[in-house]
Amino acid sequence: MSTNSSDPVIAVFEPRPYWGPELQRQLKHTSIVVRECRAVSDLMPAIDGCQSALLVIDLDAALVDCLAWLGSEARSEPVRRPIIACGSTTTAELEWLLRDAGVTSFLPDLVNGEELARLCCRQLGWPRWRPAIR
Numbered sequence: 001m002s003t004n005s006s007d008p009v010i011a012v013f014e015p016r017p018y019w020g021p022e023l024q025r026q027l028k029h030t031s032i033v034v035r036e037c038r039a040v041s042d043l044m045p046a047i048d049g050c051q052s053a054l055l056v057i058d059l060d061a062a063l064v065d066c067l068a069w070l071g072s073e074a075r076s077e078p079v080r081r082p083i084i085a086c087g088s089t090t091t092a093e094l095e096w097l098l099r100d101a102g103v104t105s106f107l108p109d110l111v112n113g114e115e116l117a118r119l120c121c122r123q124l125g126w127p128r129w130r131p132a133i134r
Contacts, residue, residue: 008124011046013037014058019086019116026117032124040069044077054082054123059091070101082123
């Protein structure tokens with residue numbers, strides 16, 4: 001992980017690669033670094049020392065683990081980071097519980113990679129990002 005600590009980092013928790021590679025593709029012409037985490041406990045170490053970072057969690061892959069992590073580790077961090085939770089209609093009823101636990105954006109419907117990349121950039125303060133050429 002040899003990145004400059006000033007480069008923005010997106011840490012993505014998902015047991016199987018999906019959003020991580022897609023965000024890497026969408027953001028390949030930026031200095032934003034995408035780090036994939038296969039365990040929710042790997043999220044905070046993935047952004048350790050980063051000045052600008054956000055977290056993306058896949059609720060449907062490990063809902064119980066994500067809720068436990070939001071209730072403990074995410075709350076104990078001295079610096080609150082934006083958290084985007086990718087869910088589904090199954091987890092939609094948990095939106096306000098998730099927001100109370102620190103989630104800044106909840107996506108109850110499947111979005112495409114460009115939409116997720118745009119949301120990540122907006123939360124990182126990069127409003128002028130343009131999608132990768134297809």
